[in-house]
Amino acid sequence: MSHKVLLNEKEVNIILHRLACQLIEKHGKFKNTALIGLQPRGVYLADRLAKILSENYNIKNIPLGYLDITFFRDDFRRGEKPLEANKTKINFLVEDKNIVFIDDVLYTGRSIRAALTAIQSFGRPNEIELLTLIDRRFSRHLPIQPNYRGRQVDVINNEKVRVNWKERDNEDSVYLIEN
């Protein structure tokens, strides 16, 4: 197994600020916009973006939720491992809101497909956009593309992209792991 650094802490930080600015460019004061981090790993990115928007750009009280898609996945009973659920925490109505899904890596697009179904349990959003830190190009199984992307990478199928966050893994970094 070999590791290759795709992004170091400084690069991650620059990208996060750029993504925050791109969100502001589109959503302004976030009057009718909510951020939804996808469980399990998208929530760190969502937290971080909300923090940057609040501390550096003074946009406070953006509705922020976490969405778990476990029960909406299309690979129940197909994988080797049983699926483990995480907490969904959405304490606002998504009805008529502009929603931004936030996830760390976009790969096949199946998680996003599940999230699109899952969010319907909370109402009918006006619009849904997708923000990902890493976009694995040429590996999509479904016609899904991000509206905001941190970095696009070309990765072959037996390689894995691993995003680390300080809150959980003690460093901000993105690795390419070869099996």
Add this chain to the structure above:
Amino acid sequence: MSELSVNHLLGIKYLNKADIKLIFETADHFKEVINRPIKKVPSLRDITIANLFFENSTRTKLSFELAEKRLSADVINFSSAQSSVKKGETLIDTVNNILSMKVDMVVMRHPNPGAGVFLSKHVNASIVNAGDGAHEHPTQALLDSYSIREKLGEVGGKKVVIVGDILHSRVALSNIFALQLQGAEVMVCGPKTLLPKYINELGVKVETNLRKALNWCDVANMLRVQNERMDISYFPSTREYTQQFGVNKALLESLDKEITIMHPGPINRGVEITSDVADSNQSIILDQVQNGVAIRMAVIYLLASKIKQ
């Protein structure tokens, strides 16, 4: 641990502590789901479940059916009153006929103890025991413990008394197994005639004085007197039973602490508990019913994830 150690839920006796923990954690997620505006998830859309009820039931049957539908499973219902069982068909034949219609899981209530275990050895489907005679009723015990955990924070170390007709109760046996597995202390309380002969061997305390039992416990689980299972008289009259083993408001208020009251239903109001107790803040009877759906969703979900495609 994210997988049950068993392929069927036949009784609490066959589960371990980690299984119960996993079921409760999964039920937490489903409890959140059933409180959403849209209470349905698509997880089990390729699973078909047969509910076979060879004995009457309202709450358990509705609860299972709702749990299955909230998970998007296809559901077929069967009750023996309107079926070929009356024409002399055997249990295995009945179930195999149903399974040949491509059913993945069977939820069964049956008047004979061990019916679920018997079936699990002879047919190729996941079996969930929804009550077998006076033997076990595992999902009821799970939802009872889950409700205690929700109300009191944890089950371990708590003192629970089961009051009433222990002899004819499948709820009592499953509850004793489940509570002991989680480290709770269990007492049974009832007229001597309604306590099984070898109850001591289960490692529970036995008490025939209701006031003493209530003073000892944190939670009292009140059972119904199962008149339909009684072939002889076990106590002189319902009135006398109520006087000795019925819980009323005055009795609860005379205790030096506030205990939690549970009841698996159906309630005989005015017999084992009075209406003012059943409807009081101390009672978590309706929480039990709500938790029943979440627990059954968790059990079905976890068992279904072990069915190979």
